[in-house]
Amino acid sequence: MSETADSLPPTAPRVPAPPADREPDDRTDPLAVERAHLAASRAALRAMRADAEALDIGDVTASWVTAEVLRGDVERRIAALADLADTPLFFGRLDYLRPIDAGTGPGNDAGDDAGDDEVGRRFHIGRRHVHDAHGDPMVIDWRAPVSQPFYRASPADPQGVELRRRFGYEGGELTALEDEHLGGHGAGAATDPGNGATGGNLLLREIERPRVGPMRDIVATIQPEQDEIVRAPLRGSLCVQGAPGTGKTAVGLHRVAYLLYAHRERLARSGTLVIGPNRSFLRYIEQVLPALGELEVRQTTVDALVTVPGGPEPRGTDDPAVARLKGDARMAEVLRRAVRSGVRMPEEALEVPRGARRWRVPAHEVAEIVRELLERDIRYGAALEALPQRLAHAVLVRMERAGEAPDDRVQAAVARSAPVKAMVRRVWPAVDPAKVVLRLLSDPEFLAERAEGVLKPEEVELLAWPRPARGVRSAPWSPADLVLVDEARDLVERTPSLGHVVLDEAQDLSPMQYRAVGRRCSTGSVTVLGDLAQGTTPWATGTWQEAMGHLGKPEATVAELTRGFRVPREIIAYASRLLPMIAPGLAEAGSVRRAPGSLRVRRVAAGELDAAVVAACGEALEREGSVGLIAADARLPALRAALAGAGHEPLGPGDETSAGRRLTLVAASLVKGLEYDHVVLDEPAAVIGAEPDERTGLRRLYVALTRAVSGLTVVHHTPLPAALA
Numbered sequence: 001m002s003e004t005a006d007s008l009p010p011t012a013p014r015v016p017a018p019p020a021d022r023e024p025d026d027r028t029d030p031l032a033v034e035r036a037h038l039a040a041s042r043a044a045l046r047a048m049r050a051d052a053e054a055l056d057i058g059d060v061t062a063s064w065v066t067a068e069v070l071r072g073d074v075e076r077r078i079a080a081l082a083d084l085a086d087t088p089l090f091f092g093r094l095d096y097l098r099p100i101d102a103g104t105g106p107g108n109d110a111g112d113d114a115g116d117d118e119v120g121r122r123f124h125i126g127r128r129h130v131h132d133a134h135g136d137p138m139v140i141d142w143r144a145p146v147s148q149p150f151y152r153a154s155p156a157d158p159q160g161v162e163l164r165r166r167f168g169y170e171g172g173e174l175t176a177l178e179d180e181h182l183g184g185h186g187a188g189a190a191t192d193p194g195n196g197a198t199g200g201n202l203l204l205r206e207i208e209r210p211r212v213g214p215m216r217d218i219v220a221t222i223q224p225e226q227d228e229i230v231r232a233p234l235r236g237s238l239c240v241q242g243a244p245g246t247g248k249t250a251v252g253l254h255r256v257a258y259l260l261y262a263h264r265e266r267l268a269r270s271g272t273l274v275i276g277p278n279r280s281f282l283r284y285i286e287q288v289l290p291a292l293g294e295l296e297v298r299q300t301t302v303d304a305l306v307t308v309p310g311g312p313e314p315r316g317t318d319d320p321a322v323a324r325l326k327g328d329a330r331m332a333e334v335l336r337r338a339v340r341s342g343v344r345m346p347e348e349a350l351e352v353p354r355g356a357r358r359w360r361v362p363a364h365e366v367a368e369i370v371r372e373l374l375e376r377d378i379r380y381g382a383a384l385e386a387l388p389q390r391l392a393h394a395v396l397v398r399m400e401r402a403g404e405a406p407d408d409r410v411q412a413a414v415a416r417s418a419p420v421k422a423m424v425r426r427v428w429p430a431v432d433p434a435k436v437v438l439r440l441l442s443d444p445e446f447l448a449e450r451a452e453g454v455l456k457p458e459e460v461e462l463l464a465w466p467r468p469a470r471g472v473r474s475a476p477w478s479p480a481d482l483v484l485v486d487e488a489r490d491l492v493e494r495t496p497s498l499g500h501v502v503l504d505e506a507q508d509l510s511p512m513q514y515r516a517v518g519r520r521c522s523t524g525s526v527t528v529l530g531d532l533a534q535g536t537t538p539w540a541t542g543t544w545q546e547a548m549g550h551l552g553k554p555e556a557t558v559a560e561l562t563r564g565f566r567v568p569r570e571i572i573a574y575a576s577r578l579l580p581m582i583a584p585g586l587a588e589a590g591s592v593r594r595a596p597g598s599l600r601v602r603r604v605a606a607g608e609l610d611a612a613v614v615a616a617c618g619e620a621l622e623r624e625g626s627v628g629l630i631a632a633d634a635r636l637p638a639l640r641a642a643l644a645g646a647g648h649e650p651l652g653p654g655d656e657t658s659a660g661r662r663l664t665l666v667a668a669s670l671v672k673g674l675e676y677d678h679v680v681l682d683e684p685a686a687v688i689g690a691e692p693d694e695r696t697g698l699r700r701l702y703v704a705l706t707r708a709v710s711g712l713t714v715v716h717h718t719p720l721p722a723a724l725a
């Protein structure tokens with residue numbers, strides 16, 4: 001398990017405090033120098049916070065509204081300036097070979113990190129910017145351009161860096177340091193833990209640090225290939241395929257923090273959003289962005305995204321075949337037709353009386369206007385708003401021809417007149433998106449007509465609710481139905497686009513769900529993270545190109561992460577034996593760590609399964625860190641009872657673990673994205689058997705097998721799948 005800092009190599013001595021009469025020296029006593037810098041930085045941060053607290057807004061503005069806005073800004077700033085007690089203010093240092101132009105770079109509207117030449121060539125890198133009383137930086141934000149070589153420089157490409165120093169810490173105290181000389185003489189990397197990972201011992205120690213509490217950030221040890229994704233430009237959309245534990249979730253969250261830093265103003269206006277698979281996953285990740293100083297990023301699920309206040313709410317679920325069809329991209333065309341199905345060509349002319357005269361627009365001319373609106377690619381609701389004006393214009397043209405000189409007010413009055421309103425209601429009736437979907441699913445004839453040539457007759461039959469629904473409130477909406485309502489809503493009124501969306505565990509989304517996410521970043525960009533081998537829905541993504549097409553970003557770059565950080569090599573190699581069956585095209589994941597003895601497989605007699613599982617949990621609890629017992633959903637009650645019998649009261653997925661409560665009982669269906677130091681996996685055959693088909697079952701098993709950081713114990717009675725036997 002994790003070593004203590006005392007066992008670090010000679011570059012990382014634990015040094016007694018220097019005698020008070022002598023200034024510590026960076027060559028003889030580097031840790032003492034760094035501790036002094038940390039203490040000074042802390043004092044500087046306290047001063048920055050005191051300055052922010054002392055700001056008198058009344059001096060700056062007389063306007064009440066501006067004062068309120070400013071006050072909010074200042075409060076946020078004060079909150080962001082809090083010192084985090086359990087992490088030091090910096091985790092690294094860069095010494096540049098020669099003075100560099102350390103400007104903040106293009107596209108960066110955030111602050112004054114690393115000023116000019118006077119600043120010197122030594123930068124401490126931390127979670128946030130800290131400056132002294134003169135405004136000179138003492139700690140540089142990890143996101144500043146000048147910090148980038150901390151993550152990317154290598155002996156082969158030192159990027160101007162002479163020395164890279166990484167710090168080990170316990171609580172808020174520096175306990176160790178690790179130096180890499182990149183440019184100058186004596187170049188040599190810190191111990192390479194394998195596969196070219198940078199950061200040596202400190203990286204391994206960070207990964208193996210026992211997990212209690214929610215997910216942590218990885219700012220101190222982001223790897224070069226991860227950093228390229230984190231710092232990719234805001235403009236382009238990106239898709240990352242990555243094996244389990246390659247850091248996709250971590251990278252996605254750090255990317256949000258980076259983008260908010262580099263494009264603070266733009267994204268404050270347009271907004272950012274993180275989408276994850278379920279509530280327990282969100283609870284697990286929700287502390288990462290706040291720890292990075294970003295307190296205002298919304299984190300949600302696709303289901304929650306399409307459920308709007310006052311709108312329909314999900315009450316049930318669909319059979320897999322039905323849900324799959326409802327998630328099919330062809331439904332978009334069915335909905336488009338359904339939304340427009342109330343549009344009628346007029347049978348009578350429009351007649352508008354004004355004063356002594358009656359103005360008449362013949363039916364064929366009204367029809368032409370309607371047809372033209374249908375052909376234009378605008379939202380149904382926008383056309384509905386435009387139509388009265390268009391009809392009024394047709395009336396005005398007639399007035400002018402008759403020698404009158406009507407102005408804009410006349411046009412507005414005509415547009416509001418009763419005959420125009422009545423005509424609009426007849427030819428372009430208002431549409432309630434939920435009611436349109438309700439009708440599609442309740443009225444087989446209506447559905448069949450809209451689906452003509454798009455769906456097969458047997459598919460049409462599959463879609464209809466068993467009993468027609470009476471109203472929006474009482475209808476048996478499923479999550480897939482709400483995605484249809486969301487699409488219909490967007491056909492009526494454009495969904496506002498955010499600046500950037502991060503979509504995690506994307507492989508499980510249906511095409512219609514991708515469309516729902518896509519319209520929330522139609523004018524922004526998206527980072528999609530996922531693993532095709534972990535797709536466990538019947539509609540799971542086949543290729544990323546296809547997925548990005550549904551999202552409306554077919555031009556997106558697809559990158560791949562293959563170096564695993566979570567799972568030791570012994571365990572990932574075992575799980576990867578399933579890959580030929582579940583995702584033949586995918587490369588096997590590597591791992592930066594070996595942990596001999598980390599994998600145990602135990603076969604027990606049928607009657608002994610529960611007791612053996614409880615015993616395995618007990619063994620795991622003897623070690624440090626979190627323990628996850630993963631089982632098929634149907635096995636949970638029996639296991640909970642068996643655990644209770646042994647005096648264990650397990651947590652649920654997403655509940656925060658603490659030193660006192662470290663055992664979590666989690667259904668295989670909810671474990672995606674989560675991890676535990678030690679995993680006990682109950683009866684794989686039951687996990688497989690709970691899924692509708694074998695491939696999905698094996699994928700679910702693959703997810704469960706790849707949750708462990710330090711140890712995995714598989715306990716089973718029923719034989720394992722051939723590949724694992």
Ligand SMILES: Nc1ncnc2c1ncn2[C@@H]1O[C@H](COP(=O)(O)OP(=O)(O)OP(=O)(O)O)[C@@H](O)[C@H]1O
Nearest residue numbers: 218221222223244245246247248249250565566673
């Ligand atoms: N550069 C890194 N330094 C330290 N820890 C890392 C690094 N990259 C990833 N990790 C850790 O590895 C673990 C797995 O990361 P993460 O959950 O982001 O992987 P993932 O690719 O999303 O996995 P999955 O596909 O299983 O959901 C986490 O504990 C994360 O903190």
